[in-house]
Amino acid sequence: MSSRRRRITDGEINELITKLQSLLPEPRRRNTNRASASKLLKETCSYIKSLHREVEDLSDRLSDIIETMDGDSPQVEIIRSLLN
């Protein structure tokens, strides 16, 4: 990685923070000052962690379902039809 660091404007940071804000489950209209930026990052961290947990949980449940699948079950048909 190069050692030069581009001077990042506050405007760019704010823009990205707003974008992140819109991705979170409950978007709020707030001024993007330092304090709420920190709060937003905290919410983003929690959100990412909860999404990771959901992936884990859904993988587990999909594994359950697949266990009961054989070559003729309807689930296999669903997969086949979706892939065509």
Add this chain to the structure above:
Amino acid sequence: MNRKNPLPNSNPNSPNSSMQALHFLQALARIARAAPKPAHSARTRQIRHAAYASMAHSSRSSRRTWSRALLHRLRQWQQQRPGRLLTVRRRVRIVTPITSRPEEPARAETLRQLVPGGRGMEYCNLLEETADYVQCLRAQVQLMQTLLDAFSS
């Protein structure tokens, strides 16, 4: 359940999500066909692995730092086969970590740990990558939920 459009976000305007879904479905089909059937925990791990791989392979994200870092991590996981007596885990640092700058909010450090490859990113890039990563994660969760609903009905 709408049979005509079973995949989430599969409208023509978001080819990224369709690629992600397709990749995951193909992986899932492979896992389902595997014989002899693996243990439940092994299959769960395979599915989770496929989920993250699909995210990393979606067309929008393949240019992203997080997706390259994620693929690297997945390859390391894959090389750890259970049953080996001695598994030597070598942590390969492919980027030089950037210590948080004083003007960054304190939470940026946690975020760096959560987003794949986050440790090596500039703060500005970190936010951008985070937004992209969250979108892919969300799409993946929606996809898996939709599949579960389809299979359960």
